[in-house]
Amino acid sequence: xxxxxxxxxxxxxxxxxxxxxxxxxxxxxxxxxxxxxxxxxxxxxxxxxxxxxxxxxxxxxxxxxxxxxxxxxxxxxxxxxxxxxxxxxxxxxxxxxxxxxxxxxxxxxxxxxxxxxxxxxxxxxxxxxxxxxxxxxxxxxxxxxxxxxxxxxxxxxxxxxxxxxxxxxxxxxxxxxxxxxxxxxxxxxxxxxxxxxxxxxxxxxxxxxxxxxxxxxxxxxxxxxxxxxxxxxxxxxxxxxxxxxxxxxxxxxxxxxxxxxxxxxxxxxxxxxxxxxxxxxxxxxxxxxxxxxxxxxxxxxxxxxxxxxxxxxxxxxxxxxxxxxxxxxxxxxxxxxxxxxxxxxxxxxxxxxxxxxxxxxxxxxxxxxxxxxxxxxxxxxxxxxxxxxxxxxxxxxxxxxxxxxxxxxxxxxxxxxxxxxxxxxxxxxxxxxxxxxxxxxxxxxxxxxxxxxxxxxxxxxxxxxxxxxxxxxxxxxxxxxxxxxxxxxxxxxxxxxxxxxxxxxxxxxxxxxxxxxxxxxxxxxxxxxxxxxxxxxxxxxxxxxxxxxxxxxxxxxxxxxxxxxx
Amino acid sequence: xxxxxxxxxxxxxxxxxxxxxxxxxxxxxxxxxxxxxxxxxxxxxxxxxxxxxxxxxxxxxxxxxxxxxxxxxxxxxxxxxxxxxxxxxxxxxxxxxxxxxxxxxxxxxxxxxxxxxxxxxxxxxxxxxxxxxxxxxxxxxxxxxxxxxxxxxxxxxxxxxxxxxx
Numbered sequence: 083x084x085x086x087x088x089x090x091x092x093x094x095x096x097x098x099x100x101x102x103x104x105x106x107x108x109x110x111x112x113x114x115x116x117x118x119x120x121x122x123x124x125x126x127x128x129x130x131x132x133x134x135x136x137x138x139x140x141x142x143x144x145x146x147x148x149x150x151x152x153x154x155x156x157x158x159x160x161x162x163x164x165x166x167x168x169x170x171x172x173x174x175x176x177x178x179x180x181x182x183x184x185x186x187x188x189x190x191x192x193x194x195x196x197x198x199x200x201x202x203x204x205x206x207x208x209x210x211x212x213x214x215x216x217x218x219x220x221x222x223x224x225x226x227x228x229x230x231x232x233x234x235x236x237x238x239x240x241x242x243x244x245x246x247x248x249x250x251x252x253x254x255x256x257x258x259x260x261x262x263x264x265x266x267x268x269x270x271x272x273x274x275x276x277x278x279x280x281x282x283x284x285x286x287x288x289x290x291x292x293x294x295x296x297x298x299x300x301x302x303x304x305x306x307x308x309x310x311x312x313x314x315x316x317x318x319x320x321x322x323x324x325x326x327x328x329x330x331x332x333x334x335x336x337x338x339x340x341x342x343x344x345x346x347x348x349x350x351x352x353x354x355x356x357x358x359x360x361x362x363x364x365x366x367x368x369x370x371x372x373x374x375x376x377x378x379x380x381x382x383x384x385x386x387x388x389x390x391x392x393x394x395x396x397x398x399x400x401x402x403x404x405x406x407x408x409x410x411x412x413x414x415x416x417x418x419x420x421x422x423x424x425x426x427x428x429x430x431x432x433x434x435x436x437x438x439x440x441x442x443x444x445x446x447x448x449x450x451x452x453x454x455x456x457x458x459x460x461x462x463x464x465x466x467x468x469x470x471x472x473x474x475x476x477x478x479x480x481x482x483x484x485x486x487x488x489x490x491x492x493x494x495x496x497x498x499x500x501x502x503x504x505x506x507x508x509x510x511x512x513x514x515x516x517x518x519x520x521x522x523x524x525x526x527x528x529x530x531x532x533x534x535x536x537x538x539x540x541x542x543x544x545x546x547x548x549x550x551x552x553x554x555x556x557x558x559x560x561x562x563x564x565x566x567x568x569x570x571x572x573x574x575x576x577x578x579x580x581x582x583x584x585x586x587x588x589x590x591x592x593x594x595x596x597x598x599x600x601x602x603x604x605x606x607x608x609x610x611x612x613x614x615x616x617x618x619x620x621x622x623x624x625x626x627x628x629x630x631x632x633x634x635x636x637x638x639x640x641x642x643x644x645x646x647x648x
Numbered sequence: 649x650x651x652x653x654x655x656x657x658x659x660x661x662x663x664x665x666x667x668x669x670x671x672x673x674x675x676x677x678x679x680x681x682x683x684x685x686x687x688x689x690x691x692x693x694x695x696x697x698x699x700x701x702x703x704x705x706x707x708x709x710x711x712x713x714x715x716x717x718x719x720x721x722x723x724x725x726x727x728x729x730x731x732x733x734x735x736x737x738x739x740x741x742x743x744x745x746x747x748x749x750x751x752x753x754x755x756x757x758x759x760x761x762x763x764x765x766x767x768x769x770x771x772x773x774x775x776x777x778x779x780x781x782x783x784x785x786x787x788x789x790x791x792x793x794x795x796x797x798x799x800x801x802x803x804x805x806x807x808x809x810x811x812x813x814x
Contacts, residue, residue, distance in 0.1 A: 123660055125773055138775070141660050144691030144743065188694050192750075240753075248749030277754055281698050294699075295692030 084111070087614050088644040093251060095193065095626040099587065101599070102438075103617055105608050110617070113596070113603035115587045116438065117447035124431045127577040132158045132569050133302050133543065135577065139565065140296055142579070145627050148181045148287065148297050149563060150579065153554040156376075157565040158302045160400055161552025162545070165374035167538035170304035172528040173317075175370045175380075176325070177290050177297065178556070179517045179524065183332055184283035185559040186461070186514040187340065190507065191276035194622040196252045197615060198347055199269040200259040205238045207263035216268045219346065219486065222338035224275055225268070233271040253615045260350045269347060272339050279335045286328045286521075289321055304540035309532055322529060329521045336511075336518045341479060344511040345486035348504055352491055358503030358620040360602025362389030364463035365452050365585070367397050367405065367564075369557035370520055372527070376400040380520060382471035383464070383557060385452065389501050394470035406553055409564065409580060411448040412592035423451060423592050426566035427551050429578040449591035450580050458598040459561025459585040460624060462500060462509040468516070469497070479515040483508055503602070506623040545572035558582055560625050586624045599624060649683070651799055652699060652758075653792065655709045656689040656744060663768030663781045667709040670764075670788050677789075678803040684796070693743050700747060701756035707795055708744065709788060712765035719780055720767045721787050729761040762795055764788045 090100035104112040123142050127135055136154035140147045152174060159166060209230040216225035240246055253259070261269070284294060290307060291297025299306050308316040348355075363386070370380035377399045384396040385404075397405045410423035419432040438444045449456065457463070468476040480497070487508075488495045499505055554565040561582035568576040588597035596604075599621060606616050655671030658664045668688050680686050689696050700706060708729065712722050724732055733745035751757045766784045777785065793803055 123773070126660055126775060138660065141658060141690060144658075144693055147690065147692065147695075184694075192694070192746075247752045248746060249753075274754065277697070277750060280694060284695050284698060295690055295695040296688065 085611050086646050087608070087611055087617065089614060089617060090644070092618065092621055092626065095622070099621075099626050101603075101617060101621055103603055103606075103608075103614070105611060108607055108609070110603045110606045110608060113600040114440065114444055115447075115589065115597060115599040115621075116445040117587060123579065124429075124577045127574050130574050132161070132545070132567060132572070132574055135567070135574060136300055136302070139579065143627060144295070145185065146558065146560075146581075147295055148177055148291065149556060149558040150565070151297060151300050152178060153556040153558075153563045153565040153579070154567075155300050155302050155554065156400065156556065157552045157554030157567045158543070158569070159552070160554055161550045161567055161569055162302075162543050164303055164541060164543050165376075166304045166541055167536075168372070168374055169309065169528065169531055169536060170539050171371050171374070171376075172524050172531065173290055173299070173305045173307055173539070175524040176521060176528070177287055178369065179520045180283050180286035180290075180328075180332075182559045183336065183514055183517050183521070184280050184287070186510050186517075187276050187280050187283065187336070189559075189625045190340065190343075190510060191273045194507070194625070195269060195273060195347075196249070197619045197622055198259070198351060199261060199273070200254055200256075200266050201237060201246075201249045201252060201270055202241055202254040203259070203261065203263045204266040204270045205234060205241055205263075207234065207267035209234055209267065212264035212267045215264055215346075220338045220342045222335070222342075224271065224339075230267055230271055233274060234267055236274075237270060253613050256613055256615050257609050258615050258619075261347065262350070265346055265350065269343060272343055275335070275339070279332065282328045282331045286325060286332075289325055289328075290317075301540060303543045304538075307539060309537040309539060311532065322525075326525055329518070329525060332521065333518045336514050341483055341511050341515050342486060344508050345483055345490060348487050348508060349490035351504060352487075352495075352499075354504040354619070355495075355499035355502045357606050357616075358506070358602045358623060359501045360600075360604075361456050361458045361598045362501055363387055363452070363455055363457045364389075364466050365457035365459050365562055366464040366467045367555045367557050367562050368399065370524065371400070380523060381464075381516070381557065382468055382473055384467045384471060385457070386463070386466055386470060391466060391470040391497075394467060396471060400553075400555060405555065408453045409450060410454075411450045411578075411580060411584075413448050414592045414594075415443055415589040416445050416448045417443050418448065421592060426553075426564065426578040426580055427568055427576065429566065429576065431578070445589040447584055447588050449588035449597060450585050451591055456588065456591060456595055456597055456601075457585060459582050460506065460510075461513040461559075461561075462506045463561060464557060465509040465512050465516075466497075466500065473516075475516050475519050476512065479512045482515075483512055503620045503623045510625070545569065547571055549575065560627055561585060583624075583627050587626060599626075649705075649800065650703050651684055651705045651707070651796070651801070652703050653684070653686045653707045653709070653796070654689050654696070654700070655687070656691065657711050658691050659775055660773060662770045662772050662774045663766075663777055664711050664771050665775075666711045666766055666768065666777060666781055666785065666788070669777055670709045670785055670792060673785060673789050674792060676806070678793070678805055680803075681801060684801055691743065693747055694750070696747055697750060700751060700758060701754070703758040705760045705762070705799060706758040707792060708761065708763045708765075709792065710744070710763065710765045711768045712763075713767055716767050718767050718769040719784055721784055721791075722763070722765045722767070723791065724763040724765075726761065729763045732763065764791050764795075
C-alpha cells in the first residue's frame with residue numbers, strides 16, 4: 083500500500099519548507115519539496131540606488147545576513163567593472179569565512195545533530211567510558227570525565243523534570259537512533275560546547291563588521307574599516323590580535339571536535355552513506371578572492387558531472403562566461419507566471435498562486451539549471467570540486483575524516499561514500515576545517531599587506547549613463563549564491579537572487595526533472611510513517627534555508643506530520 | 649543593571665518590521681546612555697545569544713499574532729514571554745523561540761523579560777509600515793520609554809530641528 087506523508091513545516095530550519103513523500107514498501111518512491119512563502123525582495127529593489135542594495139539584501143534572511151550583503155556588493159562592482167583594494171578583499175574574506183564557520187557549527191550541532199543523537203540515551207552512558215573513547219581519538223580539551231559527568235548531570239535534570247525545553251521535539255527512542263549511550267553523551271557535550279564556540283565566530287564577524295547581526299562595514303568599492311595600527315577607533319593592532327585569538331579557538335574546536343565527531347557518529351550510521359544520493363551533478367564557485375579584480379582565488383570552484391571527479395571543469399573567476407551563461411531558472415512548477423527557463427538578467431518574479439498540484443505548480447521556489455540540468459550545491463559540491471581541483475587542505479581534512487571513520491569501522495571508506503546524506507554532513511565538517519585554515523591565511527595576508535604600508539580600503543564607484551549589468555557570486559555556507567543586477571542610469575532596473583536553497587530545494591524543472599532534495603529522498607527507508615525521522619535526516623543534510631525570513635506566524639497550527647493512505 | 653532593548657522582525661515585510669522600527673525611533677529620538685544596549689536584531693537567531701545572555705532585563709519588541717484584531721498592542725511579562733514564543737511553531741526556527749530554549753539549557757536566561765508588540769495589519773512585501781501601524785509605533789515607543797524609566801533610565805530626548813512648515 084502506498085502512503086503519503088506530508089511534513090509541513092519541516093522544523094529546525096530557516097524558512098517555511100513543506101516536504102511530501104509517497105512511501106511504497108517502506109521506501110520513499112516519490113518526493114516533492116515546496117517552498118511555502120513568497121520572497122518578493124527583488125521587487126523592493128527596483129528603482130533603488132545600487133549602492134544601498136546590500137543593506138536591503140542582508141535582511142532577506144536571519145541566517146544568511148552577511149552572505150547576501152557580500153553577493154550584492156560584488157554584483158554592483160561587477161556591473162561597474164570596479165576593482166576593490168586587496169585589504170578590502172581580505173577583510174571581506176575574514177567575515178565570509180567566520181560567518182560560514184559559525185553557520186556550519188550551528189547547523190551540525192544545533193539543527194541537525196538531534197536527528198542522529200538521542201539526548202535521552204546520553205543519561206544512561208558511563209562517563210568514564212565515554213571520556214576514554216573521546217580522548218582516544220582527539221586532543222580536544224573538554225572530553226574529560228569531569229566535563230562529561232557534569233554534562234550528564236545537567237541532561238538528567240532536564241529529562242527527569244520533564245522540561246526538555248529545546249530538546250522537546252526530538253524523535254527520542256526512535257528505532258533509527260543507533261548511537262550507544264557513550265557516543266550520545268560525547269555528542270551532547272559538544273552540542274553544549276558548540277554553543278560557546280559559535281559565539282567566538284560571531285564575535286569575529288562583529289569586530290570586523292561593526293555590528294551584529296547586521297554588518298555595517300561594507301560598501302560598493304570596498305569596506306569602511308579604516309586601518310591605523312595606532313588608533314583606538316579603527317582597525318588597530320589590538321583588534322587584529324583579538325581576531326587571531328578568536329581564530330585559534332575556532333581552529334581548536336573544529337579540528338579536534340567537529341571533524342572527529344563526524345567520524346565517531348558516522349561510524350554508527352554507515353548505511354547512510356548509501357542513502358540520499360540524488361543529483362550528482364555538482365556546482366560551486368571559487369571563493370576568497372586574493373586580488374583587486376577577483377581573478378585569483380584561494381579556494382577553487384567548478385562543475386562536476388555525474389559524480390565523476392575527472393569531469394571537473396573549473397570556474398575561474400567573477401567574470402567566467404561558463405558560469406554566467408550557464409544559469410537559468412524555470413518556473414513551470416512554481417507559482418509564478420511564465421514556464422520557459424530564463425536567464426537571471428531577464429528573470430521575472432510575477433506571482434501566480436494556485437493550489438498544490440503534484441503534476442503542476444506546487445512551490446514558491448523556482449528551478450535553476452546549470453547548462454540545462456539541475457545541480458546540487460553546498461559543502462558537498464564544494465569539497466568534491468576542491469578535491470578534484472587538487473586543493474591540498476581539502477584533501478588533507480577529507481583524509482583525516484575518512485581515515486578516522488575507516489579505523490572505527492575496520493574497513494576503508496572511500497570518496498564514493500560522500501555521495502550521500504552522511505556525505506553532506508562529512509563534507510560540511512571538512513569545509514569548516516578548510517575555512518578555519520582560510521581564516522589563518524587571510525589574517526596573515528591582511529597583516530602582511532598592512533605591514534607593507536598599504537591601508538587602502540575603498541575605491542569610489544561611478545555610475546555611467548545607460549544600462550549595465552553584473553553578477554555577484556559567492557560560495558555561501560549552503561552553496562552557490564548569485565545576485566544578478568541590471569542598472570539603468572544609476573538605478574536598479576532588475577534584481578534577481580539565485581540562492582543556494584533554490585538550487586537544492588527547487589521543484590521539478592521545465593523538463594519535469596526533480597530537484598536535488600526530491601531526487602535524494604527517493605529510496606530512503608521509512609520505518610515509522612508517523613515519525614518520519616529518515617526524511618528529516620536527508621532534508622536536514624542539505625541545511626535548508628528557505629530564506630523568506632518571515633518569523634511571525636499564527637499561533638493556531640495544525641500538526642506537523644500528516645499521513646494518509648492512498 | 650544590564651538591560652537590553654531588542655527589536656526583532658523583518659523590515660522587508662511591512663508591519664513585520666515593527667520591532668525594528670520602534671528601536672530605530674528610540675535611537676533617533678533619545679540619547680541612549682552608555683549602560684543601555686539598544687539592538688536591531690532583525691530576524692537573527694543564534695547571533696543574538698551573546699547579547700541576550702545573563703541580562704537583568706530584556707525588553708523585546710516584535711510583531712505578534714495572538715489572534716486579536718490587527719493593531720492590538722500587546723504587553724507580556726515574565727514567563728508569558730517565552731510561553732508566547734513556545735506556542736507558535738515558527739517557520740523562523742532559529743528565531744527567538746530556540747534562542748530562549750538555548751538560554752535555558754546554558755542557564756543564562758535574562759532575569760526578567762518584557763515584550764511589547766502589535767498584531768500586524770499587513771505582511772506584504774515593502775519596507776514601510778502601514779499608516780495604521782505607524783500610529784501603534786508611537787504607543788509602543790511610549791510604553792518602552794516608560795518601562796525604561798521604571799528600570800531607572802530617564803531617557804533624554806534629542807534636540808530636534810523641526811522641519812519648516814511647507
